[in-house]
Amino acid sequence: MYSPTPGRFLLRMRTPVSEEFAGGYPSDEEWHGYISNSDRVLLKTINFASPNSAGAVCIDPACTWVEQWVHRAGPREKIYFKPEEVKAAIVTCGGLCPGLNDVIRQVVITLEIYGVKSIVGIPFGYRGFSDSDLSEMPLSRKVVQNIHLSGGSLLGVSRGGPSVSDIVDRMQEKGINMLFVLGGNGTHAGANAIHEECRNRKLKVAVVGVPKTIDNDILLMDKTFGFDTAVEEAQRAINSAYIEAHSAYHGVGIVKLMGRDSGFIAMHASLASGQIDICLIPEVPFELHGPHGVLTHLKYLIETKGSAVVCVAEGAGQNLLQKTNAKDASGNIVLGDIGVHIQQETKKYFREIGVHADVKYIDPTYMIRACRANASDGILCAVLGQNAVHGAFAGYSGITVGICNNHYVYFPIPEVIAYPRPVDPNSRMWHRCLTSTGQPDFI
Numbered sequence: 001m002y003s004p005t006p007g008r009f010l011l012r013m014r015t016p017v018s019e020e021f022a023g024g025y026p027s028d029e030e031w032h033g034y035i036s037n038s039d040r041v042l043l044k045t046i047n048f049a050s051p052n053s054a055g056a057v058c059i060d061p062a063c064t065w066v067e068q069w070v071h072r073a074g075p076r077e078k079i080y081f082k083p084e085e086v087k088a089a090i091v092t093c094g095g096l097c098p099g100l101n102d103v104i105r106q107v108v109i110t111l112e113i114y115g116v117k118s119i120v121g122i123p124f125g126y127r128g129f130s131d132s133d134l135s136e137m138p139l140s141r142k143v144v145q146n147i148h149l150s151g152g153s154l155l156g157v158s159r160g161g162p163s164v165s166d167i168v169d170r171m172q173e174k175g176i177n178m179l180f181v182l183g184g185n186g187t188h189a190g191a192n193a194i195h196e197e198c199r200n201r202k203l204k205v206a207v208v209g210v211p212k213t214i215d216n217d218i219l220l221m222d223k224t225f226g227f228d229t230a231v232e233e234a235q236r237a238i239n240s241a242y243i244e245a246h247s248a249y250h251g252v253g254i255v256k257l258m259g260r261d262s263g264f265i266a267m268h269a270s271l272a273s274g275q276i277d278i279c280l281i282p283e284v285p286f287e288l289h290g291p292h293g294v295l296t297h298l299k300y301l302i303e304t305k306g307s308a309v310v311c312v313a314e315g316a317g318q319n320l321l322q323k324t325n326a327k328d329a330s331g332n333i334v335l336g337d338i339g340v341h342i343q344q345e346t347k348k349y350f351r352e353i354g355v356h357a358d359v360k361y362i363d364p365t366y367m368i369r370a371c372r373a374n375a376s377d378g379i380l381c382a383v384l385g386q387n388a389v390h391g392a393f394a395g396y397s398g399i400t401v402g403i404c405n406n407h408y409v410y411f412p413i414p415e416v417i418a419y420p421r422p423v424d425p426n427s428r429m430w431h432r433c434l435t436s437t438g439q440p441d442f443i
């Protein structure tokens, strides 16, 4: 569609002190280290023998093997934007997530290495495109140098905001032709709509996403950034609940962790801690009362080991609570508080059966996401941020970056947000979690 020009992302650099290397490293070397547009990464790596294998996803009863590939991420030899003509914008939307600043930093640094001079941050999510009292923030390596040392987002985040057509109007007014969108499912739905609108208006704009969700609920990816940090941070809450429960006579500790639709944080935090007796996630229904209910098992645990710790994801057991039909500014359903409900029902239950129980409830909700990224997330953010810029220069739009089978790739946005990625109750990981907790079925 547009004629490509040779890439300006230098994989080998020399300080341009001498005339000889003023333009960078000589380009006539055989090794160049660019990614070919034909490089592909295999989407699924297990050839399941039958649909009965744990976690099997099959297209037919014979589980016929179908190879599916995605584009490998990274710098290309030919680029589709002249860096001096680029005005790049970065926006962070939805809730916070550890690592947002790390990604912003890497996007800015990489853009500068390509030679982009005009880089701005849009304040407070998509809202920053419409609110007249919010002005764009000029970004450079100097501005972002140390932002990864703290959590949150330098640019601020928000839910809700203007229509897609208003956003594209503002982008046209401001001359933005590269947009980097950091956010979850909702943000990516918006990013894809912005990409489509730009196409309809025949604008040469690259819209590239970087999936941000501590819930880890984006399809096809090994994991999203911030998830590891959230799981690690959750260990403190779980350990406190364990110590409280263990030190009390008939102690019961309850910890509620984030996870609107998906129980990945609760499952991984339970598995990592080794201190959880009951893990409850949205994907696996449970009863509190009755012979197979959670409370009967708590009584058994109190009798047999003296204490117990429960980890519950915020989206779990919503069928046990009264629906409010309330929605947040982005249209997400406001959930009932399952943690408080389990706390109250546990106290009531033990009171009614005349057994002493010392119930302690910990809700570390915002503490697990308002923190700085750990080392492994720091690396993930760096690679994703850099690859987002390479993707835009490679001429892609309507894509998002991710890690798939340990390789970094570009996904078409609609493929990864078709629905929130759930924990598969038939997966090995959920079975491993059950093995660790030793919990029975609660239905």
Ligand SMILES: Nc1ncnc2c1ncn2[C@@H]1O[C@H](COP(=O)(O)OP(=O)(O)O)[C@@H](O)[C@H]1O
Binding pocket: 093, 094, 095, 125, 126, 127, 158, 159, 160, 161, 183, 184, 185, 186, 187, 188, 189, 190, 191, 193, 212, 213, 329, 330, 332
């Ligand atoms: N289907 C959609 N189409 C366009 N924009 C959307 C859509 N869903 C959400 N958004 C916008 O994306 C932003 C973030 O959405 P939200 O659901 O709050 O967070 P997240 O992106 O983390 O899922 C909000 O500004 C919201 O208005």
Ligand SMILES: O=P(O)(O)OC[C@H]1O[C@](O)(COP(=O)(O)O)[C@@H](O)[C@@H]1O
Binding pocket: 094, 095, 096, 184, 185, 212, 213, 214, 215, 258, 259, 260, 261, 314, 328, 369
């Ligand atoms: O109170 P807030 O800011 O709406 O955030 C709560 C939500 O944030 C999350 O952790 C992640 O949500 P997003 O991916 O939409 O940012 C959800 O699990 C949780 O419901």
Ligand SMILES: [Mg+2]
Binding pocket: 094, 184, 185, 186, 332
């Ligand atoms: Mg969301």
